[in-house]
Amino acid sequence: MLKIENLHATVADKPILKGLSLTINAGEIHAIMGPNGAGKSTLAYTLGGRPGYEPTGGGATLLGQDLLAMEPHERAAAGLFLGFQYPVEIPGVSNVQFLREALNSQRRARGEEPLSAAEFLRLAREKAKLLGMDMEMLKRPVNVGFSGGEKKRAEMVHMGILDPTLAILDETDSGLDIDALKTVGGGINAIMRAPDKAVLLITHYQRLLDYVKPDFVHILADGRIVRSGGPELALALEREGYAEVIAA
């Protein structure tokens, strides 16, 4: 589904990704862990097409389409969703309005009929419920005045509504309390665990992986994948730390 080959990328002319390769097949859940500043968010942004994150070598395809050649909104319509480490506030624009416009422009780009206001509200209500979020929150402006945990939960409601093929979730677990972690984990499974979908979880801790069991775990350090393994790799990291595990 996602094929990243020897990807190089710079931020402000500084090389951050230095030959990263990773393949994710449909139906799989992968986790990426790695020290602060290793380039995890940079990978997510580069795949999402964020201006300023310049691919300088290698490539990435989603279902065979050249991701790097597309505009960010085209990548979204092609099925890519980024859960942001720091979700962004948009004053004056309600989540409902924002997501309905976003979903309908994705649908139009794919040649599908846009949803009516009523159909959309039904969908939004269902996904809000799945993530344990009050519908009233969705009527508020995007992320404005949301607590850190509420923002992360809202990201997952966005994901539920947009129903992507591939979700890259950047530290979705950080900021969540213990109960929220469980709800969000359940939500990710419900929305994304399917034979034709895949997830890339970026995280620092095992706790999310207790709920969303990864098939593969990778360690990203200094712009490359330096080790890959099964779920046991995350447990080893938690016990021993990066220095030990990378050296081993």
Place this chain on the structure above:
Amino acid sequence: MSAPLKNADALEAVRKASDYEWGFVSDIEQEFAPKGLSEETVRFISAKKNEPSWMLDWRLKAYRHWLTMEAPDWAKLDVPPIDYQDAYYYAAPKKKEELGSLDDLDPEIRRTYEKLGIPIEEQKVLANVAGAPRVAVDAVFDSVSVATTFRKELEEAGVIFRSISEAIREFPDLVKKWLGRVVPMHDNYFATLNCAVFSDGTFVYVPEGVRCPMELSTYFRINAENTGQFERTLIVADKGAYVSYLEGCTAPQRDENQLHAAVVELVALDDAEIKYSTVQNWYPGDAEGKGGIYNFVTKRALCQGRNSKVSWTQVETGSAITWKYPSCVLNGENSVGEFYSVAVTNNFQQADTGTKMIHNGKNSRSTIVSKGISAGRSNGTYRGLVRMAANAENARNFTQCDSLLLGNRCGAHTVPYIEVRNPSAIVEHEATTSKISDDQLFYAMQRGLDAESAVSLIVNGFAKEVLQQLPMEFAVEAQKLLGISLEGSVG
């Protein structure tokens, strides 16, 4: 603006079409005043309109005074010299005789309004949109009003809704009583010019205790080349009356600049309320700054009565240069003035706009919410005066002034003037300037919006407080317009 009552598909089409959808020219036979400005021009206009002699005298007095005046230069605007002799001051569709009914309207003019989506035929309004609120329209084409709708029904409610030319003939006493009372003849250069050569506009009188049964609107269209439009609008709400009035405007796309110098006067007596909404979409000039309308407008309301209220809401997206300060003179005790404004400038547009709230009455209150959006190489200025006169006991003002910048080559400026002569008065002023951040843009695009929709959404969010003051159909229109006027500002 385009139509208040169009369907979503048409809006979508407008959205996808070229930059300025309303830039077409209608091919109709027209009649002009002799070119240039002179007493002769003034007499010509007055005669064309069959005006009584008091009106002509008033115009001539204004003209003679105007000759002694100089154009204002205090605004933050770069206004090229205007050759007042190189323009026409009157252009009207040629007609054989007085229009008996709408059926006699030149089909080309009818098509123009159809193209603009303006409902000038009552049955159409009713047929097309079931359950939609009805809007009565005064359609002003260059210098003359070509149609006013729903007259009958309004008359039954006691509301007078006429072109100002008709009102001068039919209701001379009412017009005489209030014309020039709010904006005096000598007020300023452009207002005085308007007094001399004003062509057409709307007159509304809502009698005591009457709530106007529908929204009233005037749709201004400049069509003729080299022609100035000098509209004059007078709205009087008698004691306890209420009226909501909408104003929209467009003009063809032309390389020369055209002058639009309007005067709007509002009067609210005891317990009366006037809500005045404008969506201004004059041709702004092209991306290189060529052409466009000079929009030099004096709008003022007299809140004369106790508990009277006037609310100005404006969405300014068009014009090459805008010079406009819809104001309230709050004479009445407990009177209320409001000014809600969104002003967008793109490419080489310039706007210097704001308001004056003059508090004379006890406990008078005013609210100012101004949202400026600048893109391209444009400049937007908010200029506002809040004056608390000596006897304005316990008067209050709250001002919120926000500017949003798109890109690095545009400017936003805030110039508040505050004069307080009564120690019990309270004036609050808040101002912010922000940019649409790359974070916001990328976030919205990652969710599936293209760059232009993302900007449009963010800008509409920024302007929401003002947009929600507009009547519903107008708000939808205005939202689309904000998006369209910012097209090409990101990329």
